[in-house]
Amino acid sequence: MTDEKFGQCIAAMTRGDRNGLKEIYEEYMPYVYRVVYGVVGKREDAEDISTDVFLKLWDNAASFRQGSPHKAYIATVSRNLAIDFMRKQNRIVLGSEEETVEDMAGAGSDPPPDTAETVVGNISVKEALDSLNEAERMVVSMKVLSDMTFKEIAEQTGIPMGTVTWRYREAMKRLRRYGFDEGSE
């Protein structure tokens, strides 16, 4: 969807026309759901928050600046609602002192993960992710699904940037054992 088309949908929404929102929903529901899921990590919560995202787009239609990058706007609304939800649920795993110490100790000294480590069977991505702890899963999901940079993850969650990168690296080490790499996307 082009910015112009998105602007037309928004204009229709400001007139109370639900078709404007329906068009945005049909185009961006998978994206919104993915971004939200990347933060909350649970299907039921992701459904509820995705609903809130579209209702928020409806409520704020009048304040949307026409011509601004709409996909970034949708992503921001989705991430913010998801992270607010996580904060209310106290589900954001903040960095611990132990992790920070480990992070500092490991910085620059750990060898790159050994990609030649034994690959454990042919498991699904879901099973591989289940092997991560909650803190690691959140960082990987935010990075992969929510298209967030380490800096954004650190800012949004309040977790130190070093902790974020360290968790991601540890998670990827484990995932490589299951035959997964970051890929090109």
Add this chain to the structure above:
Amino acid sequence: MRDLNKEYKDMVLNETPDIWSKIEAGLDERQKAAQPVIAAAPKRKTFKLTRMMGYVGAAAAAVLCICLVAPLLKGSRDAATAESNAPRHIRSAAPEAAADTAAASQEMYDTAEIDTLTGGSKKERNKAEAAVNYSADAAEIYMEEAEESAAAAGERDVADEAKMEELLAAGKRMLKLTLVPGADAGALEYLINEFSLSPYDEYDNTILFVIPEGIDVEELKDIIEKDENIAESEIITTIDDSIITR
């Protein structure tokens, strides 16, 4: 190696639920929440006000009728005084109306009553006849105005409710001024300042003022008479729970 990014995104994409019905339910809730504010509340208020204004209009009509009886009785003693106190538009209408209805008034009003009021002297009788004729015309005009007021009261804007409540107290004197066509309301500034008049309502070419306590009404009338911007003037006193209506 398998592509984590692609497989993870594909997995979530395949799980994407259809939540449009939930979104529509949310939109419906928003609409329902907005509706009562727009439609229901003012309607209820208008109904209440309309009914109330109907009573008030009727009360105003009754007040005006009482106002007519007093000049009639007073006029029998001093017709000239009664005439000088009458509003200008009625005074100007009186001579013509008196000529037109002189014969009719003889039939309409009992001669015996006039005799009783005047003691039978010819001079007093003529004065009384003039007063009666004038008062009859005035009564007709006042009654028309009162009926119009009562009718208009039902259609008054709810926005005047606050003003209305302010005037529910008894004994407020109101000044109703109708400007000549093309006259500017700003020309009345001197009058407002001189007599500390409080503007109450304005419509068409007419302005209603509340006259504060302690104002010399005769002096006010004199100045109004000389003002070329004013076509008509009227002083009305509210009583009981009545208020001034258009």
